[in-house]
Amino acid sequence: MQHLLNLLAAIALLVWGTHIVRTGVLRLFGANLRQVLRQSVSNRLYAVLAGIGVTSVVQSSTATCLIVASFVGSGLISTASALAVMLGADMGTSLMAVVFSFDLSWLSPLLIFVGVVMFISQEKSTSGRLGRVLIGLGVITLALQLIVGATKPLTASPAVQTLLKALPNEILLDIIVGAVLAVLSYSSLAIVLLSAALAGSGILPATVGLGLVLGANLGSGILAVITTSQANIATRRLPLGNLLFKITGCMIAIPLLPAAHVLLQEYIGTVHQQVVVFHLVFNTALALLFISFTAPVASLLERFMKAPAAPPSSRPRHLDPLALGTPSLAISCATREALHQADVVETMLRGLLTVIKTNDLALAEQLRKLDDTVDELYSAIKFYLTQISREALSEKEGRRWADIVSFTINMEQIGDIVERLILDVEDKAIRKNRKFSEAGMGEISHLHERLLANLRLGMSVFLDGHVRDARKLLEEKAHFRDLEREYANSHITRLQDHTAQSIETSALHLDMISDLKRINGNICSIAYPILDAAGVLAQTRIRPSQMMGLDGN
Known part of the structure; x- marks a missing residue:
């Protein structure tokens, strides 16, 4: 029981760390992030790069989706450009997963120490907000270490090994579980890192880890749709279009998963790295495949999701x-x-x-x-x-x-x-x-x-x-x-x-x-x-x- 509590606490710490980084960066660079997104959508390639850059800093493609969706709802950028930004945003999340997959045990105490000093000494200044971000990054690396440490005793347990052997190797079930976990944790990045850690420790088969990664990507799309469900129709177009891309990508990836697993085993050394690289390859392929379809999909969404004529009302309109x-x-x-x-x-x-x-x-x-x-x-x-x-x-x-x-x-x-x-x-x-x-x-x-x-x-x-x-x-x-x-x-x-x-x-x-x-x-x-x-x-x-x-x- 103690080992299970340690694992749950480490998972909670991982989710909390991504939350600290996300909110800290939005507070530190909020206006600049908006400016980058607004100025980088004239070209689809630039839009993808903007999505990569912003999400690599924010640590959440969902957060980027909400920001860009609000721009679409306000008429500041087009739906097609916003879809291109989101393809880059998913790649940005994948890149951060790769960064956190390295051995950063030495970095965690350094980041937390420096971050706490900066935050306490100058809490309301730019330096203090940067310190908050460093604390979050340190917490993420620490949580990953704790997950690995907590899974070792669980893996050695005969009861856990028997349970794992009894689980069906069903990809659709793995995708559903990954999607649910991503929605509940409000972070696909946290679930990808968790899946990689569990698969690397042997507590999960590698194929299950890959399925969870697909589910985590799908879950981030579902989460954005749920979060914007009460917004106006123009705002809801982007999350739905992004979700359509993810669903299509998962459908294409499912029959290719066995071959992808073989290739990953051949070229990537550890299971942990295989899961993380698969996450990066999946989102990169998604961006390359659908970058040419952003305009047609946007037109389709605008055709079937028409905004109703605004009634002659003077009630609040802009308080998103x-x-x-x-x-x-x-x-x-x-x-x-x-x-x-x-x-x-x-x-x-x-x-x-x-x-x-x-x-x-x-x-x-x-x-x-x-x-x-x-x-x-x-x-x-x-x-x-x-x-x-x-x-x-x-x-x-x-x-x-x-x-x-x-x-x-x-x-x-x-x-x-x-x-x-x-x-x-x-x-x-x-x-x-x-x-x-x-x-x-x-x-x-x-x-x-x-x-x-x-x-x-x-x-x-x-x-x-x-x-x-x-x-x-x-x-x-x-x-x-x-x-x-x-x-x-x-x-x-x-x-x-x-x-x-x-x-x-x-x-x-x-x-x-x-x-x-x-x-x-x-x-x-x-x-x-x-x-x-x-x-x-x-x-x-x-x-x-x-x-x-x-x-x-």
Whole structure:
């Protein structure tokens, strides 16, 4: 029993080690990995190489599949290019299995020691994140050693030997078992390494080990399909196409397995190496065989998996739960959704002036309902951001996280102000059949036009973070404040001249230009984080001479 527990613990440690490396690399290189994938898909060969490189670092073809699938779902890359990336991703996993098949017993303690020192000393820095990756690599090599050590006593056990002899040498059963283990462990690499270790120790026949390898490859494809089952149709195309490649490859490999076993015995010395090399050869052959079929398969998938026409809904569209495993990608999703929220706010603002000019109660009701959408988007974005580990974010991404929160709060507050303004227009103007004076309407229209221009500028500042635009936006705050004062004084003058329409709408007019100034203040506050980071903000707006006078009083 003790030997069995040791084996189970070593297997768990192997799976955990691959998880540490995968998450650590995604946190360390998340944005760069996305950039590599996006820039390397113009050519099928480059796409394959990109898949090899990224997956060799991430240690998981499933993780790469989820990243690339999210790009396909967002329309950033085509399904055909993504399928080519996945052929390379499976080769990358195979290469890492070859690396870990060597005797790395000396490397494990070195990696763990250096990694722990780096992680503890500078946990939140790039060095600390690199240390986390080194710890994971050390754990993987240590787990492989423990598996070999734990299987030796089990192999010598008469009961285990009798059980192994009783097992049927059925390839389909081996494939099913390998697939199930890969899905349960969330790592085909771990199952391939485990199969090689068990076969090398004699606890499993070599043919069973080869069957488990085929099953592990199939299981990684099934795992990606399961993980993306709740995503949109465009996102689900890539995992399904990748699974079709794997199923076809397994069907071709099954009748060739006996001949492959003979060749491996002839040219490869140990059983452990035979299993690992078979894994590499299988995925390499898969890439060479299907690289020319990525476009036809993509067309077939797009034909039978058509995305339904998007309904006219303003609900969350871009908060992809699959992206949460890659913090940089999740931040991008939240940014897009925040801009979607701003688009809804802009719709409310545009409609406000129409309601004022036309007294359209039906439109007023529709616009007020949009505030519920703004609130819903705010809640959804806020919840999505809380699911992103702050420790996994770089310093730049952490600032972006805070900027998104601030931006969505401002948009939510603007929506509330616009809703209240529409209610005031309904109660104080439309239902009482009152209209603004021609001069008053001209002032409101001018402020409204300037407000929309500032909102568009604010969205640009939020998206691009240009200091020049942020400075311009902040200057608009002072200009808008001056206009509000000028128009308030003009309105008072009209009251003194006993302009009837100005008298009837006086309270509404003054409240409206004041609220428009408040909305502009919320928009202009988008500039503060950018200007503060650039170090161009003054500490106070009060002049030094005035401050000295105040101190004297």
